Amino acid sequence: MSEPSPAVARPGFPVSRQVLADHVYEALLEWLMDGRLKPGAAVSIDGMARELDVSPTPVREALARLEHTGMVRRVALKGYRVAPVFTREDFAELMEARLSIEPVNARLACARMTPEGLEALKQAVEDLKTAPRGGTFAEYRSYLEADERFHQLIAAQASNQFLLAAYNTLGGQIQRFRLFGGVGITDAEQAISEHQAVLDAMMSGDPEKAAQKMVDHVEKVRGRAIADAPEE
Amino acid sequence: MSEPSPAVARPGFPVSRQVLADHVYEALLEWLMDGRLKPGAAVSIDGMARELDVSPTPVREALARLEHTGMVRRVALKGYRVAPVFTREDFAELMEARLSIEPVNARLACARMTPEGLEALKQAVEDLKTAPRGGTFAEYRSYLEADERFHQLIAAQASNQFLLAAYNTLGGQIQRFRLFGGVGITDAEQAISEHQAVLDAMMSGDPEKAAQKMVDHVEKVRGRAIADAPEE
DNA sequence: ATGCCCCAAATCCTATAGGAACGCGGGCCA
DNA sequence: TGGCCCGCGTTCCTATAGGATTTGGGGCAT
Structure with missing residues (x-):
């Protein structure tokens, strides 16, 4: 103007x-x-x-x-x-969808992991650990970004453009829920150790274990979010 | 003008x-x-x-x-x-993605099936059987539509908006491949019986069986397409 | 007081115009 | 004869203008 x-x-x-x-x-x-x-x-x-x-x-x-x-x-x-706020049912559906797609991505990513991809995953987990986790959005923003990047990298390493596209249709919703459904970051320690477990499985080269650790992670995220029970 | x-x-x-x-x-x-x-x-x-x-x-x-x-x-x-023509690798990735998503949809759809949904599925299979299958596009168009509708209905019956969205990112590509990757309709009889098997499993109310029949179907589609080997 | 109608503002939707960049072919020069 | 430069057309991209419709509010009649 x-x-x-x-x-x-x-x-x-x-x-x-x-x-x-x-x-x-x-x-x-x-x-x-x-x-x-x-x-x-x-x-x-x-x-x-x-x-x-x-x-x-x-x-x-x-x-x-x-x-x-x-x-x-x-x-x-x-x-x-x-788009309206997530209801509890929306959240349940989103987690169900994640449980259907992300372990598959983890299995494939583990089998097809490249050195560069592994390095990027390590960096993402490292960023998770070192990111500030204050109460305001600006403070835990980098934490959320590292979280999303971790899952995104796994989807990319699966080396399947269609699975990546399918995940990306969820990724934005996941990120959106992290902001509006949750109440800040209350589970950083547990989430970090779960991410670390997935990464360890990746480094050990055991695809089934990687998939299982991913199932663990998503199920525990679901459990913690339900426990928090933000609203309806 | x-x-x-x-x-x-x-x-x-x-x-x-x-x-x-x-x-x-x-x-x-x-x-x-x-x-x-x-x-x-x-x-x-x-x-x-x-x-x-x-x-x-x-x-x-x-x-x-x-x-x-x-x-x-x-x-x-x-x-x-x-978008460029599907390569053989694109096709393999697409089928891998379908195998990751569609059986999950089939399992959930079976568990949550409504009478209306079941009726629509029956209609789709019926349309498959009665659709003309000539050599020109206009002739087997209704066949392709019924095929796509069958899978789309299953995704919708899974009652999960995110899984439906994820499937829809594949659906267009599947439809596109049917047109450009294939050579008309050469496997109608086998495809129809596979669809019928999925439908039978749905009607019997056994989610695991429905998922397994869907795996069968997609794997056989992959096998037949590779056998046809359109081009590279 | 309540219901209805009309008007005005905001909004969406489409068309048209103009600026900038890329590709290409012809002409000019060494 | 071969390489370079320039002009033209096409295309993308944005801005602006105008038509059509919906929404909200005020005034009037009952």
Whole structure:
């Protein structure tokens, strides 16, 4: 609004020309994750356009992509809304889906592990251990990112583009639940040791053991979340 | 181009106002399935807009959604292209993914089957048996639709929105492979009996048996496709 | 007081215009 | 004859404008 050329690409940047829609996508994703866009809230197209200081067209494209991830929902010709809060049933379904997919990924990833992949997994677990775990979002954000990265890496190491795509349809929801369903990080020590167990199984080269440890982890996550019982 | 109001909604239609982007999405999907848009071909945005007699904006939105299904790919700022033909490795990965997901769906669907769902499954198998199976696409199209519907119904009956979403990321690819990877319908009799076996297991109410029959089916599909060995 | 109607603001949706970059072919020069 | 440069067309990308519809509120009649 105030600046004369707000949407112009920064001249000094290397190659990331254009991609205005991509930037909008990233911004909306971050706002969704931050909680700045709360579940159930309306996401007006040109409202977001004004806020981000771009025209509605890139916003429309970004929302069309975002819709397919389940983060926002489109209501015919009434606009977009942020997906509602997870119910207890939603959570149960999500964990059931994770139990169906992630152990398979772990088994395959273990069998097809590369040195680079293993190194990245070690780094993710290390980041989990060293990440700050304060009470505000900004503080435990890196913890959540390391958590998500660990599972994402396993899915990638399974070397199956379709399983990776299938996992990614869950990944965003998992991340979203971590933010809105949970109450901060209350189980870091246990979660870290479970992740470590999965990693150990990976390093030992036993796919069945890796799968079993992953089952353990997801089931215990489910148990702890039900114990916390955030809301309904 | 020639008509004065080309994009106007047909006045007599019941309620399907707007949704121009949805129509574009359906049209592009159909063209992709028909083979009118061949793998590897470029999909120009305003080319499609001219062809469909709409403005580029709805085409852009439809392509953004389509990208997330894997049917088309976006190359930064070079436009969209139809996804390349399946390689043998792609096929192996797709079948591996199906083997990871579909038996789980079958097990859950069996346990949670509703009378309506069972009726729909019976109808799908019936459609499979009665569908024409000629050599042209138009002739075996209804056969393919019934096949896809059978698997889709099982995923839906599993009553897990996330597993359904995960399956749907595969469903389009499966359908696409049926068209471009195969050579018409050469295994109808065997495929029908395998589907019937899954259905029988569902009706008997034995989830483990249903899952096993689904494993059988997918593995045999894989075996027959490898035997056909379309190309590389 | 309550219900109905009309108007206005906001919103979605599509079309059109213009700016920038990439690819390609022809012409020019060594 | 071969290589280089330049101009043209195509395409993507964003902004702006206008038409159509829904939503909310105020005023009026009963």
